[in-house]
Amino acid sequence: MINRTTSDPVTEECLRMIFGGPVPSVLTQFAAYWLGKRHGRLMPAMADLDPLEMPWALPHIFIVARNQQGRFAYQLVGDAMNSRFGGGMKGKTAYDVFEPDYARKTEERWEATVTHVRTYFRKSFHHSSDNRPVWASRISFPVSEDGVVPNKIVGVAHFLELNKSMRDDPNPDISRWTAVDQLPA
Numbered sequence: 001m002i003n004r005t006t007s008d009p010v011t012e013e014c015l016r017m018i019f020g021g022p023v024p025s026v027l028t029q030f031a032a033y034w035l036g037k038r039h040g041r042l043m044p045a046m047a048d049l050d051p052l053e054m055p056w057a058l059p060h061i062f063i064v065a066r067n068q069q070g071r072f073a074y075q076l077v078g079d080a081m082n083s084r085f086g087g088g089m090k091g092k093t094a095y096d097v098f099e100p101d102y103a104r105k106t107e108e109r110w111e112a113t114v115t116h117v118r119t120y121f122r123k124s125f126h127h128s129s130d131n132r133p134v135w136a137s138r139i140s141f142p143v144s145e146d147g148v149v150p151n152k153i154v155g156v157a158h159f160l161e162l163n164k165s166m167r168d169d170p171n172p173d174i175s176r177w178t179a180v181d182q183l184p185a
Contacts, residue, residue, distance in 0.1 A: 011035055014183045018119050018139070020176055024158040027121070027139045030057050034141045034154070035183070042117060042180050045147040049154065060156040064110055067093065072110045072153070081157045114142050114150040117181065123174040125162075133162040142180065 014035050015028055033054055037044035051058060059080040067073040074097075077089040085097055094106035113120050120140045125133065138157040142150035 010184050017183060018176070018178050019121055020174075023121070023123070023139075024137050024160070026057060026060050026156055026158050027137055030054070030060075030156045031119075031139055031141075033057070038185065039147075040185060041147040043142050043144060043147060043150060046143050046145060046152060046154075048147070049143065057156050060158060061154070062157060063152060063154050065152040067091075071095070072107060075152070078156075080159065084157075084159055109140070110153055112177070113140050113153050116177075117142050117150055117179065119178045119180060119183075121174070121176040121178075125173065135160045135162060 011032050015031055018031055019028065034044060034049075037048040039048070054061075057078075059078040061076065061078040062074060062081055063076040064072045065075050071093045073091055073093045074089045075091075082089050089097060094103040094110075097103070098106060109120055109122075112118060119142075121138070123135065123137045125135060136157060136159050138155055140153050140155035143152045143154050144150045
């Protein structure tokens with residue numbers, strides 16, 4: 001089941017809708033935080049998200065927004081994610097960080113997150129730059145300047161190096177979209 005982060009049944013239902021099963025606690029904590037910052041709106045405004053309220057998320061956080069060329073670029077990247085991809089990610093696009101096909105898919109997911117106002121959860125298997133097997137889990141949420149029209153994405157990523165017993169996961173690759181307007185308030 002979902003890692004318990006709250007006793008609020010509405011938040012618990014939202015977490016079930018977003019994740020559908022067990023995920024790393026930093027993802028459920030961040031989702032509960034984002035949900036709690038909506039204050040009756042579709043999504044929180046960027047100004048509602050306070051780093052002092054979520055020190056546990058900071059190593060895992062990322063924020064992306066469109067750059068002047070119209071592509072999404074990282075505005076902020078936590079240390080855990082930044083070190084996973086060789087550092088210096090601020091200002092880079094998916095095309096600067098990932099191989100071309102994966103970059104295109106990432107850009108498409110980011111575009112769909114803001115255009116269709118959806119959350120996006122993904123769990124996938126890949127190899128690190130030094131060829132170690134890794135599970136990557138991430139959740140992305142739309143945010144805005146006004147709490148109404150999304151123009152940025154905020155999320156967290158969690159990386160777990162695999163041991164031999166973990167390689168037999170029956171759900172090695174999961175992608176889940178959730179329309180924000182379908183999440184109970």
